[in-house]
Amino acid sequence: MTEWLDECRTRxxxxxFIGAAxxxxxxxxxxxxxxxxxxxxxxxxxxxxxxxxxxRLVSTWPAEGEEPGLAVEHVRLFASGMKGAAAPPVExxxxxxxxxxxxxxxxxxxxxxxxxxxxxSVGLAEAPDHVSTEFEVMSYLCGIEAEAWExxxxxxxxxxxxxxxxxxxRHLSVWIPLFARSIGDAQPLTFxxxxxxxxxxxxxxxxxxxxxxxREVESP
Amino acid sequence: xxxxIVVCGDAPTIAHTVAGATVVAGLCADPGRVLSDVGDxxxxxxxxxxxxFQFSHLQRALRGLDIDPLGAQIIAVEPGADAxxxxxxxxxxxxxxxxxxxxxxxxxxxxxxxxxTRRALLRPPVLEYMAAPMIAPDICAAADGCRACVDVxxxxxxxxxxxxxxxxxxxxxxxxxxxxxxxxxxxxxxxxTPPMLEAQVRSHIARTSGSDGIRFVCSRxxxxxxxxxxxxxxxxxxxxxxxxxxxxxxxGARGAALVACVDSGCPLGLDEHALGAIxxxxxxxxxxxxxPDMVGTRRGTPSMPIASLDxxxxxxxxxxxxxxxxLASATNSLLDVVHNASPVGVVVLDAxxxxxxxxxxxxxxxxxxxxxxxxxxxxxxxxxxxxxxxHQCLAACPEFKRxxxxxxxxVDSDLLATGRHTLNEGAVLMCExxxxxxxxxxxxxxxxxxxxxxxxxxxxxxxxxxxxxxxQG
Numbered sequence: 131m132t133e134w135l136d137e138c139r140t141r142x143x144x145x146x147f148i149g150a151a152x153x154x155x156x157x158x159x160x161x162x163x164x165x166x167x168x169x170x171x172x173x174x175x176x177x178x179x180x181x182x183x184x185x186r187l188v189s190t191w192p193a194e195g196e197e198p199g200l201a202v203e204h205v206r207l208f209a210s211g212m213k214g215a216a217a218p219p220v221e222x223x224x225x226x227x228x229x230x231x232x233x234x235x236x237x238x239x240x241x242x243x244x245x246x247x248x249x250x251s252v253g254l255a256e257a258p259d260h261v262s263t264e265f266e267v268m269s270y271l272c273g274i275e276a277e278a279w280e281x282x283x284x285x286x287x288x289x290x291x292x293x294x295x296x297x298x299x300r301h302l303s304v305w306i307p308l309f310a311r312s313i314g315d316a317q318p319l320t321f322x323x324x325x326x327x328x329x330x331x332x333x334x335x336x337x338x339x340x341x342x343x344x345r346e347v348e349s350p
Numbered sequence: 351x352x353x354x355i356v357v358c359g360d361a362p363t364i365a366h367t368v369a370g371a372t373v374v375a376g377l378c379a380d381p382g383r384v385l386s387d388v389g390d391x392x393x394x395x396x397x398x399x400x401x402x403f404q405f406s407h408l409q410r411a412l413r414g415l416d417i418d419p420l421g422a423q424i425i426a427v428e429p430g431a432d433a434x435x436x437x438x439x440x441x442x443x444x445x446x447x448x449x450x451x452x453x454x455x456x457x458x459x460x461x462x463x464x465x466x467t468r469r470a471l472l473r474p475p476v477l478e479y480m481a482a483p484m485i486a487p488d489i490c491a492a493a494d495g496c497r498a499c500v501d502v503x504x505x506x507x508x509x510x511x512x513x514x515x516x517x518x519x520x521x522x523x524x525x526x527x528x529x530x531x532x533x534x535x536x537x538x539x540x541x542x543t544p545p546m547l548e549a550q551v552r553s554h555i556a557r558t559s560g561s562d563g564i565r566f567v568c569s570r571x572x573x574x575x576x577x578x579x580x581x582x583x584x585x586x587x588x589x590x591x592x593x594x595x596x597x598x599x600x601x602g603a604r605g606a607a608l609v610a611c612v613d614s615g616c617p618l619g620l621d622e623h624a625l626g627a628i629x630x631x632x633x634x635x636x637x638x639x640x641x642p643d644m645v646g647t648r649r650g651t652p653s654m655p656i657a658s659l660d661x662x663x664x665x666x667x668x669x670x671x672x673x674x675x676x677l678a679s680a681t682n683s684l685l686d687v688v689h690n691a692s693p694v695g696v697v698v699l700d701a702x703x704x705x706x707x708x709x710x711x712x713x714x715x716x717x718x719x720x721x722x723x724x725x726x727x728x729x730x731x732x733x734x735x736x737x738x739x740x741h742q743c744l745a746a747c748p749e750f751k752r753x754x755x756x757x758x759x760x761v762d763s764d765l766l767a768t769g770r771h772t773l774n775e776g777a778v779l780m781c782e783x784x785x786x787x788x789x790x791x792x793x794x795x796x797x798x799x800x801x802x803x804x805x806x807x808x809x810x811x812x813x814x815x816x817x818x819x820x821x822q823g
Contacts, residue, residue, distance in 0.1 A: 176414045177476050179458040185416060307456070331455035338460050339477070341520050346462065 135279045140173045141336060142272035148329050149265025152208070152219055153255075155200040160192060167191065180331035187324040203319045216316035217309060217326075221259035224305040240301075247271070247293060261309065261329070264302055268294060268336075295340035303337040306330055353447045354391035354417075355440065358398050358427075367437040368444075371397075378402035381411035393421050393447040397440060400426035400572075406478040420457060420481045420540045421450035431575075438557045438580055445553035446546045453540040456484040459519055481541035481585075482524050485515055489536035491715035491742075498715070498740045499528040499537060504588075504618045525618050526589030533715035533740045535667050542584050544665035547594075551665075554580040555602050560658070563605030563644075564598040566590050570617065573609055588620030591693040592630035593673045595645045597664035599635070600676050605644045606631070626691035633689050634674065634761065638681040668716065670694050671735035671766050678763040685763035692759040694766070695739030697732050699774040703754035706730065706776050706790035710755055713746035720770070728790050729775035734765040749796075781816035788816045 147166050153159060167188055175181040192200055208219045218224075221240070226232035240258050241251055249267065256263050271294040278287035310330035313322055355368055359375030374383050378399050388394060394417050396408070409419035423443035427436055459482035490496070493513040500508045500515070507522040508515055528537045530544075551564055558580060565579040568587050575581060584590060587610045598606035610616065610624030625647070632642035659676045663669040670693040678685050697710070697719060706728050708721035718736035722729050739759055747755045765771075779788040788794070789812075798809045811820060 176410045179413075179455065179460070179477075179479050181413045182416055182418070183455075334455040335458065335460070338458075338519065342460055342462070345520060 135276055136173070138272050138276035138279065140170070140175070142269050142276060143170055143173075144332060145265045145269035145272060148325070148332060149262040149269065151325050152261045152265075152329075155192070155197055155204055157194075157197045160197065160200075164191060179335050180328060183324065183328040183331040187321075187328045190320045190324050192321055200319065200321060203322060207313060207316055207318055207322060216318075217312035219261040219309065220257055221261075221264065221301060221305045224308045243297070247297075261306070265329075268297065268302065271297070291340060292344060295337070295344055298333065298337040298340060302333045306333045351393055351448045351450065352389075352391045353444050354388035354394045355444060356388060356394060356396050358396075358402075367433060368440050371440075381408040382414070383411075388415055388417070391415070391417060393417060393423075393450050395423045395425070395440060395443045395447050397425050397427050397436070400428060404476075406476040409479060410476060418450075418453055418540075419479065420453045421447060423447045435575065435580075438554060438562075441557050442550040442553045442580065442582070446550040449543070449546040449549040451538075451540065451543060451545070453481070454484055456519070457481055457538075457540050459522070459524070480524060481539050482519050482522055483517070483526075483528050483537050483539045485517055486536045486538065487514075489534050490515055490532075491534050491536070491713075494715065495713040495746050496533065496715040496740070496742045497745070498531050498533055498742060501741070502527045502531040504620055523618060525586035525620065526584060527586070527620070527623070530589045530591055530667065531740070533667060533738045533742070539585065542589075544663070544667075544669075547582060547584070548663075548665045550582055551598055551603070552601060554582070555598070555658070560602040560604055562603070563607055564603045565607040565609060566594070567609045568616075571609075578604075579607065586616070586618060586620060588616065588618070588623035590624065590627055591670065592627040592634070592689075592691055593670040593693050594665055595627065595631040596634055596677060597661060597669075597673045599640070599644055600659040600661050600664065600673055600680070602658035605646070607646050610647060623691070626689075630687075630689040630691040630693075633687050634677065634685065637685050637687050638677050638683045640677075640681060667738055668736060670738070674761055675735075675763060675766055683763070685761050685766075687761045688759060689761075690759050692739055692761055694734065694761055695737045695741075695757045696734055696760045696762055696765060697737060697743060697773065698756045698758060699730060700753050700755070701774050701776075703749050703752040704730070704774050705749055705754070705793040705796045706774060707748060707793055709746045709748060710743035713742050715740065715742055719743055719773075723778065723787065727775055727777050730773045731770050732773050733770040734762065734768065779813055781819050782814045783819040783822060784816060786816050786818075788813070 143166065147163060147170060150159070151163055171188065175184050207216045209215055222233045222236045226236045237257065237259050244251060244258065244267065247267070249270065251258050254263060271290055275287050275290040275294065278290060307330050310326040313326035355371040356377065357371050357373050358377040359373050372388070377383055377396070379402065381403060394412065412419040412422055423446055425436065425439055425443055458479040460477045461480055462477065492510060492515045497510040497515070500510050504525065504527065505521050505523055507518045508528065524539060526539055526542055529539050554562070554564060563579050565576070565581050566584050566587055567573050567581045569583040569585055573581070587608050590608055595606040595608060608624050608628050610621045615621065628645055628647060631645040635642045635644055659680055661669070661673055661676045664673050674685065674694065708728065708730060711719040711721040711730055716736045716738055718733050718738070720731050722731065739757060741757055744750055744755060744757060749755070777791045779791055779794055780786070781788055794809070794813050797812065801809060
């Protein structure tokens with residue numbers, strides 16, 4: 131697998147996979163993700179710097195019967211309680227002070243960005259700045275780009291790549307490292323530690339790669 | 351740390367001299383073959399043939415083994431290379447790999463070997479990764495005003511904004527200058543950390559019993575090996591301060607060299623820094639009554655090594671003073687050397703211009719400068735051994751233009767050994783109402799001078815009342 135188009139599809143799959151893995155660990159949900167591992171494992175991920183983190187996550191993928199423990203850990207890490215979540219999974223927590231209306235302004239700004247990409251948040255299970263939502267947005271952009279390459283629409287593909295790169299630079303590559311560190315500090319179960327490390331490594335790698343491409347490749 | 355040693359099959363004689371080395375035929379052509387031979391190693395040293403392997407494919411194979419490619423040490427073995435020398439080099443790399451501290455995702459910088467067109471996107475080559483610097487924000491002193499990395503970066507990859515350092519990895523051509531210039535060691539690059547280089551140098555010296563010199567060479571260049579010298583690769587020789595060369599001598603090496611890209615010209619334009627480090631080291635050797643030619647750009651006049659000295663963390667940013675003091679003590683010398691490339695400095699305050707505002711102490715990233723208030727007076731003190739000559743105090747001083755502060759690039763062994771001493775002190779004005787300190791007397795005098803007689807009444811209030819009590823009756 132050497133074609134960029136395939137890389138787009140791989141990135142699309144990984145964004146969707148990681149974003150979904152941060153959702154509540156219901157057994158059916160984990161089964162679906164487990165099936166996706168096989169697909170992603172076939173993509174020669176050892177070519178990329180994040181492959182070691184990928185391998186570690188796969189090696190600690192929860193076995194049947196581990197869901198209840200994971201569910202408790204998911205609540206402790208990501209859902210609010212009396213003392214708040216150990217590692218809130220929303221960008222605004224890491225980017226703006228909790229008081230003073232900054233969060234609402236920040237999230238509204240993010241929604242405007244989504245609308246500019248042609249996305250409208252209707253019936254979202256999570257907040258617009260939730261890790262799963264933002265990863266899903268990136269997955270969507272990778273899908274659009276891949277389709278554009280497939281239908282020989284170079285300009286659209288290039289523009290979408292630029293859009294994804296800017297979204298990464300403005301959002302995910304800024305807060306995911308902080309989010310991952312919060313998870314690590316909370317001494318989580320190995321699964322969530324490895325998931326956080328993969329999310330961190332993948333986002334940084336993708337942001338670096340897209341910047342390199344935008345710099346080096348001749349635009350149409 | 352478990353280190354695997356794998357030798358490409360065509361050089362089995364080398365493998366026999368290194369315990370535990372594995373020989374893999376055709377390794378250069380197909381690095382995936384190492385998969386079955388390294389067990390559960392954390393790090394790896396590879397002896398390969400120059401020009402016969404692709405780095406990107408090698409990195410891919412290592413990731414498949416769960417080995418961090420940025421920590422892999424590679425020695426290119428020329429056909430007919432002297433087996434003894436290669437063995438010493440291999441042991442040095444094993445020591446270096448053993449001291450590898452791991453990497454963060456931010457440390458990996460993807461690069462492509464050639465400029466690509468949009469059409470070439472349809473068949474992109476396998477990415478290669480090089481080690482790039484990363485800032486640890488919790489250690490970085492930018493919030494106090496430090497911008498040492500901004501000052502030294504030849505690519506302008508660093509900038510300072512509102513108390514934060516912004517690093518542009520895309521611009522960075524990793525040279526390591528920021529790593530060895532950061533006063534708080536907040537910047538790391540996993541390919542050549544001070545502990546890794548120290549381990550390698552110590553191994554080389556132990557293996558050769560000090561019979562050879564240590565030569566720092568740029569990893570960008572392809573320098574032929576020279577008899578009598580053991581090479582230590584660094585991202586750029588401009589990252590090597592003069593005290594590293596002296597540390598090699600202090601640890602028992604026969605000589606130390608820094609092969610700057612003098613002949614071809616440093617692609618980053620940093621030749622002068624390397625030459626400055628050499629000149630500084632030679633000046634110190636001269637002051638110690640040692641042969642200055644022990645340090646140079648090429649092999650100099652061989653000298654007998656001095657006894658191996660016990661120097662802690664000789665390559666750490668704050669280890670320079672201990673190297674200098676060890677040499678001075680061993681040779682019974684008093685050092686007083688001024689050189690622009692000195693990695694230690696001496697801060698001087700002019701009491702007639704300094705207002706004791708203590709901005710210098712607040713900014714000082716190594717706490718070499720400190721301020722202390724004892725209830726009546728304030729003092730600014732200096733621990734010269736902790737000063738790394740970064741000049742951040744100069745930028746912070748509001749009275750710099752009046753000559754209140756200067757940093758001399760001086761090695762003064764007396765001062766280094768003295769420890770903390772007072773540079774300036776003065777009385778503090780007390781609030782007549784609450785008794786809390788208002789400001790140093792000298793600062794109020796300066797404000798009075800600036801405002802002039804016209805504001806005499808205002809000055810009177812400022813001098814008698816603290817901020818909280820000025821509005822009170």
